[in-house]
Amino acid sequence: MRDDEDLIDLIRAAAGGDRRAFEDLVLRKREQVVRTAFQITGNLEDAKDVAQGVFLRLWRVLQRFDLARRFDTWLYRITVNAAIDYVRERGPKGILQALPEDAGELLRDPARGAEEQLDLSQLQNAFLRLAARLAPKQRAVFVLKDIEGLETAEVARALGVTESTVRNHLLQARRVLREGLIRDYPALAAGYGAPRDEDRS
């Protein structure tokens, strides 16, 4: 699958040294990069550091990008590798960082009762706690396939593994997360909102 012409033009200009085009490319891809890095590092500030490194690296190596390939797959690959390296170097300290207070508001529907709401910030924090039990590659596979929505073949290309490996990692990651949700977050696991983490016994 090829990228759209606008993106290809932007990449070509940025690879030719056009800083304005590169800034536009950053603007277009920054949320995707930070979000992916956040789901792997579990910390927004760390995710920002990772994203900064990713874009600076991108500026230096963009001329090597093959325009016949899909840019997002390439960018996901750089991002995931950078995030995994960052976590390895950082160690287990400071892994979790809750989302801003209003994050859950995005999923609220004022027409429905509180029991109908799914609090996104609770879901996000539950994921960060449970995903800490996954191996880095398992976590990366889950993030790319089930959160970012890439196809299995794309995930395999982004991570440099076979599709069979992707499927195995995904099965294991889903099982760990499913069991963790049911055990630790029963209301979320039933599709409802839940008491906040600090209210849980």
Next chain:
Amino acid sequence: MHVDPAQLASASGAKRAVMLAHLRQCAPCRREAAAHDPAILFALLAYTPIPEPLLADLSAEVAHRVGRDPSTIGVLAGAAAWPRRAAVAAAFVLTLLTGYATLKEPPAVPPSITRSHPRADVDVSAGSGVSQVIDLTVGDTQIVMVYNGELKL
């Protein structure tokens, strides 16, 4: 329209985006998806909001760092990079030539010619009459020249 949880788990692209958008708003579908596999709900983290100030800060820092990175100008310039490549190649060749000239062995100095004593295994007085003997040593080679008008070889 309601979301089939099994289809959502394997969907991608635009189709998945439509299903997620519905799941985001529809509590019954979320409950059905959760009953199928609670881990499916994590797909909604695609909507995780990233604070705008953090993104703006990121853009500013990247722009600042890229602006201070003159080493990449030209390297990124694609076809316009050939003069730089030519300069690098010329410098490389010059370095090779200079190195060769510096490191190659100096020209061999001709061995000095010295007179030495006549060799013991040459009997220069075997002939009758007067002989003149010139004994030269050139490097490792000893040359003995004998002049005797009556000497027959």
